[in-house]
Amino acid sequence: MYVHSTFPALNMKTAIEREEIIKAINLLLNQAYDSTLDEIIALLQQIEEEEEDLKAYDEGKEDIRINGTVSWEEVKKEINKEVA
Numbered sequence: 001m002y003v004h005s006t007f008p009a010l011n012m013k014t015a016i017e018r019e020e021i022i023k024a025i026n027l028l029l030n031q032a033y034d035s036t037l038d039e040i041i042a043l044l045q046q047i048e049e050e051e052e053d054l055k056a057y058d059e060g061k062e063d064i065r066i067n068g069t070v071s072w073e074e075v076k077k078e079i080n081k082e083v084a
Contacts, residue, residue: 013021029037 028042032040
C-alpha cells in the first residue's frame with residue numbers, strides 16, 4: 001500500500017494494531033453478503049488505483065525537482081519530430 005509522501009506518518013500502524021484490524025475485518029467479511037463483498041472489492045481496487053496515481057504524481061514532482069521542466073514549445077517540437 002502506497003502512502004502519499006505529503007503525509008508520511010498518516011495511518012502508520014504497529015504490527016499488532018494491523019493484526020487486530022485485519023482480524024476484525026476478516027470477522028466482518030465472513031459475515032457479509034456476497035453483494036457487500038463485491039462492493040468492498042470494488043472500493044479496494046479503486047483505492048489501489050488512486051494510490052498508484054498518487055505515487056506517479058509524487059514521482060513526477062520529484063523528477064521535475066531534479067531535472068527541471070520542459071516548455072510546451074519544446075514538447076510540441078518533439079511531438080512534430082516523432083510524427084514526421
